[in-house]
Amino acid sequence: MPRGGEGAQDAPVGKSSEMAETLLGRVWAWLHATFPERQIYIRSDGRVQFFTFGASLQATLAGLTLIFLGWVAFATVNVIFKDRIIAAKDHRYQQMQAAYENRVADLQVSYDELNGALVAAEDRFKSTADALEGKQNAIVGFITHENEIQTAASKALMAVAPARPRLNFGSHETVGDDGPASDNVSMDAPIGGDRGSETDAAGGSSQLFVLPGPAVPQPRSPKPAKSSMIERAWTEVAAWFAPPPAPLPVLNAAALAQHPGLRILAAQTERLRRTTQDETQLLARTEGNLEQGVGNMRTLIRRTGINPDQFAGRLNQGMGGPEIPIDQVQIQGISDPGFTQVYLGAAAILDQLGSLARAVARIPLAEPVAADGFDRTSGFGPRIDPFTGRIAFHPGVDFAGPWGSAVHATAPGTVIFAGNRGGYGNMVEIDHGNGIHTRYGHLSAVTVRAGMHVGSGTAIGRVGSTGRSTGPHVHYEVWYDDVVRNPSNFIEAGRHVL
Numbered sequence: 001m002p003r004g005g006e007g008a009q010d011a012p013v014g015k016s017s018e019m020a021e022t023l024l025g026r027v028w029a030w031l032h033a034t035f036p037e038r039q040i041y042i043r044s045d046g047r048v049q050f051f052t053f054g055a056s057l058q059a060t061l062a063g064l065t066l067i068f069l070g071w072v073a074f075a076t077v078n079v080i081f082k083d084r085i086i087a088a089k090d091h092r093y094q095q096m097q098a099a100y101e102n103r104v105a106d107l108q109v110s111y112d113e114l115n116g117a118l119v120a121a122e123d124r125f126k127s128t129a130d131a132l133e134g135k136q137n138a139i140v141g142f143i144t145h146e147n148e149i150q151t152a153a154s155k156a157l158m159a160v161a162p163a164r165p166r167l168n169f170g171s172h173e174t175v176g177d178d179g180p181a182s183d184n185v186s187m188d189a190p191i192g193g194d195r196g197s198e199t200d201a202a203g204g205s206s207q208l209f210v211l212p213g214p215a216v217p218q219p220r221s222p223k224p225a226k227s228s229m230i231e232r233a234w235t236e237v238a239a240w241f242a243p244p245p246a247p248l249p250v251l252n253a254a255a256l257a258q259h260p261g262l263r264i265l266a267a268q269t270e271r272l273r274r275t276t277q278d279e280t281q282l283l284a285r286t287e288g289n290l291e292q293g294v295g296n297m298r299t300l301i302r303r304t305g306i307n308p309d310q311f312a313g314r315l316n317q318g319m320g321g322p323e324i325p326i327d328q329v330q331i332q333g334i335s336d337p338g339f340t341q342v343y344l345g346a347a348a349i350l351d352q353l354g355s356l357a358r359a360v361a362r363i364p365l366a367e368p369v370a371a372d373g374f375d376r377t378s379g380f381g382p383r384i385d386p387f388t389g390r391i392a393f394h395p396g397v398d399f400a401g402p403w404g405s406a407v408h409a410t411a412p413g414t415v416i417f418a419g420n421r422g423g424y425g426n427m428v429e430i431d432h433g434n435g436i437h438t439r440y441g442h443l444s445a446v447t448v449r450a451g452m453h454v455g456s457g458t459a460i461g462r463v464g465s466t467g468r469s470t471g472p473h474v475h476y477e478v479w480y481d482d483v484v485r486n487p488s489n490f491i492e493a494g495r496h497v498l
Contacts, residue, residue: 031055035062070496125269138331139283139341140348146290149354280339287346290353297356303493304363305485314434315355362432364410364487364492365454367399368440368476369463374401377473380486386470395484396439396477399489403472405463406438408456410476415452415460424475425467428460435482441475442467 035058041050053061078085298308374492378398385392413432421427424441428448431437444464448454465472478487 031059035059038465041269056111123270128269134331135336138339142283142286142343142347145347146286146350149350149357173450176258179377280336280342283339283346284344287342287349290346290349293353294349294356297353297360300360300493300496301356301363303489303496304365306363306480311359311434312356315359359434362411362413362434363436364432364438364478365489366408366410367491368407368410368438368474369399369401369405371407373405374399376400380488387468396441396475397487398473398475400471400473401463403465404444406459406464407443407474409454409458409460410438410456411436412455413438413453415448415450415454418446418448418450418452418460420466423468425469426464427467430454430460435480437479439475439477439479441477442469442473444472 026097032055035055038053039050041048125227208459301308301311329344378394380397382391383394409430411432413430416431418430426446427439427441428441428446429437440461442464443461445462448460463472463474476487478485
């Protein structure tokens with residue numbers, strides 16, 4: 001007896017065999033029903049012959065006949081509709097060719113767009129790089145010019161350092177007098193107020209040129225350097241309505257999204273643009289530092305008792321030329337009006353600082369004798385005259401010290417007198433320019449002659465007691481615009497730079 005498992009496996013196989021036999025049976029029955037057995041009789045010469053056609057043969061002949069008829073029909077249609085079929089093929093080919101050409105045209109358009117985006121990106125990058133290079137060149141030239149001015153000013157100011165002694169306010173037995181009093185005596189007080197400079201020269205290697213435009217009529221009389229509040233307000237309002245610079249080409253956003261290379265180039269361009277803005281801010285800070293330097297110079301001049309506005313006006317004598325607005329001036333290779341304005345402003349302030357530094361270098365800020373062994377025995381102003389016992393005005397400062405010690409020029413200048421002059425005894429007078437003179441009296445010997453150019457710290461004589469004097473000392477005077485000034489103000493101001 002078979003096992004239960006084997007019987008379960010044989011059951012599906014038996015069912016499949018039965019279904020196949022049933023299907024074949026149905027097909028065979030249909031074939032015999034459709035093509036029943038037929039016989040064809042042929043009678044010839046009294047004899048009869050017949051041929052039997054079974055269902056299979058009939059089905060085979062019927063199949064061959066259908067195939068033949070189908071081939072005949074296809075050949076007939078192909079012959080009859082040949083032109084139409086060829087035309088349909090040609091039409092389909094033309095459609096394919098048109099689609100291909102459209103695709104090629106789309107690719108060409110995409111290429112042109114990409115190439116245009118690339119050219120725009122390159123132009124933008126080149127324009128930004130050129131602007132950055134121009135600004136850097138301008139800043140390098142500006143810094144070079146600034147270093148030259150500062151170096152020259154530092155050398156000029158420090159040249160008087162060896163001649164400046166330490167002040168000693170102790171008493172000394174020797175008392176000095178300085179000869180006849182002057183009719184032009186002034187007790188100076190510091191006067192405030194700053195004034196801007198109208199210098200329009202720009203240092204550095206960058207070339208400046210004026211934009212083309214009609215010539216503006218210029219006044220024959222000079223304008224004050226300090227502009228009015230209305231003029232400055234009008235300038236600011238006009239700047240608001242000034243046309244902005246031409247924008248650089250803007251890249252297509254889709255092109256940037258599809259092509260990472262263009263996106264990277266645009267990012268680098270933006271980075272360069274931010275760098276150019278940093279250059280402008282750096283130069284603006286430099287301009288602020290230069291303005292502070294000009295303020296320090298003016299403060300130094302004010303400490304001496306000289307009005308800085310009057311002194312700066314004296315430096316501007318002998319100047320002129322047409323007045324050209326800043327907005328009409330452009331730096332070669334730079335199209336940024338903000339940077340140009342800051343650069344020209346800083347350059348003007350730098351030249352003003354250089355002029356003030358050169359002028360301050362010729363102001364007598366040192367003491368005429370060395371520090372060791374000298375005392376200040378008499379100051380500037382009213383005192384008891386050592387000869388008459390009455391109150392009189394003393395127009396200088398006395399430094400008492402060893403006989404024959406060297407007396408130095410307190411600033412560079414030209415000797416305009418060297419010899420004996422009444423109560424001064426042997427005296428040397430030096431013209432330092434800009435209306436400033438110094439006098440050195442009671443010398444035992446004079447080592448210079450009139451017309452000589454002397455530098456700061458140059459020995460001009462020896463300490464003595466000639467003239468109206470009670471002992472060996474140097475009587476030192478400072479004159480500005482033919483008015484005697486307090487030398488102590490100049491010496492104290494020199495302590496801030498020497």
